[in-house]
Amino acid sequence: MSLPPAPGSPCPARRLVLDPLVGDIEGEHARLRAAGPLAAVELPGGVPAWAVTRQAEARALLTDPRLVKDIGAWHAWRRGEIPADWPLIGLANHGRSMFTVDGDDHRRLRAPVQQALNSRRVAGMRARITELTRELLDALPDDGRPVDLKTAFALPLPMTVVSELMGVGPGRRAGFRALFDTFLSTRTAPAEVGANQAELTAVMRSLADARRDRPGSDLTSTLVATRESDDPFTDEEIVSTLQLMIGSGYETTVCLLVNAVVNLSAHPDQLALVRSGAVGWDAVVEETLRYSAPNSNFLIRFATEDVPVGERVLPRGDALVVSYGAIGRDERRHGPAAGDFDITRSPNRHISFGHGPHVCVGAALARLEGRVALAALYGRYPELTLAVPAERLSHRPTVTQNALSELPVLLGPATP
Template structure:
């Protein structure tokens, strides 16, 4: 690869995330790409390099400090870019250095091992409620296809995160809609901006409601931190963006995990049979799904704080970087010639970066794994005859190069 190579134009519709990853890997472990409005970036497909950059203090996610084109949010690009929401928020995942440590510390206590384990009974209750509703939905006609993403993969994580954050039922559908639009990366710049406005109206309103009527939930705890110290430890924008981050990452990643897990297992009945027989632990299947189908395929953006000189290229100060978790999960140097295949017995199934790496490793990863470990066995136990409605035909992907899931997952519940 040479740095003079013409940038690869990314398909923002996400029509073929893995095919695109293969094409970019052929250009080298880091390739020049073009995002909407002519924004150029480095696209990282190599797992070793990705890990190296995610632990390098010379790499930042703070757009305001380290992307010159952003001009502290005042440039024309900052005002009109269709992907602005992915780089403009102010929370632990986009903060750098001391700000990152400060914000992460505030959220970390919500995801301690003890607190996550304490949610088990509630997750089990939610799964039972969802499966009961699914049973009733198809009680009269078992041969009618049912969208399992809509009726299973989606409601389980959304109910869990709403419980954790204390989101009132009256807010849930509106919040989910604006997040769905934000994740649709082929949305026009005008529609993306309108959705951003509506999104912040809703999340500011949510914070206002929780400020008036606090409860035993994470949103109320963050508001208390903000109000009790006069905003010294947490600015209002940081508060709102932290709730936004946890709501988005706290449901969409798990929705995609459940979605892809069900599709992969129904497409590989021999492996599903081994899981049902107890020959293989469900946790192994979950890790293999995470490796093969990273819930967030690609994540913009990070920036070089200073020139980063590598053996085969130089990432110049201020240049944007996109890490491809989907490409890293199928890196043949890590997973061999069968990297594109689903195999729950794969020795390297746990060697993936689906939840990030380094200081920005997802705090909610244990919760997502717990939800999947409860929900998947419960689903297959309730519906032993579960089958794909269109076997051999993969459902259409989401219209996103970031969120990696299906638009629908039609299945037959069976007898």
């Protein structure tokens, strides 16, 4: 599918095609930055959009009321040019949740989730995260052969944490992973898009129904209980919020953990700094978030008016992507050494968890998981190394995530 430019929209001489197979993620991010603060891009499926690539401009756009989440403001959608089976449609039109609305509706739908993930409650989860981390480390093989650390450690930790937060039993979790992998993949065939979304909806509705009959102390029960309040969630809002929380609640943290290990393996001087105690694990987490943003391209907002960005204009009715992968190494914000992985960087004011009203509600939890997991991992396996050269690591086919397919490592001897 290749769409014509919207009537009245500028026709860029060349759109940067975002590679659906993610063959050269760093090169793509560099090309986006070189194209200026507002780059014309083509999303998988030939869908035209714009990408903001610099931090100052991104901060301004993420708080600009002329940019909205309502897909009805997207002219190409209203003209029928974006098919319902577009593989990425679920990231723009998956139902009513805090992800897809603005203003008072956004604040209403965000409130119970934000309360469940406030700083006090997140701090109270440290002991459980520490326990889960230790159990996963204890289960790692000690036969000296390569281990896929993503599958064995980086994925099950946040999956278990978010599942327990939401009240999802162990029997459902493997199925969730498969559904969300299909949801995010650019390789999902159009014929599978609708069926996958229907199954996700059915599974989330089943989870909500189970908590309606047998409420607990989890967030799903809290969402369901709003039905009896003065400002109730609709069934659609509950289902969409569950999908948003479970999917985003583990995927970002998986990428954070995997990318941190890759970065430390490629920069042994930085690993030595943190292992010596000269720098804390919080600095490793923040520099990984900046240098290798887990969300490489965040879909999607729509302009309700023409919005000037640098020397270009984001036209009314067009779609905007926030390219956090490009923004993280913006030299205008982080200086000429923006391309260096440097855990001593100070200040390190990145926006990889977003900015403005839609800033990631689970950022504090992801940071805590990262600090606890990385400290325990390298405390147990101080000689951990990659089992293959870094250039042989491959990315999953998703333009939205900076996500490796696997992470083969050699653990080395364990400390007592």
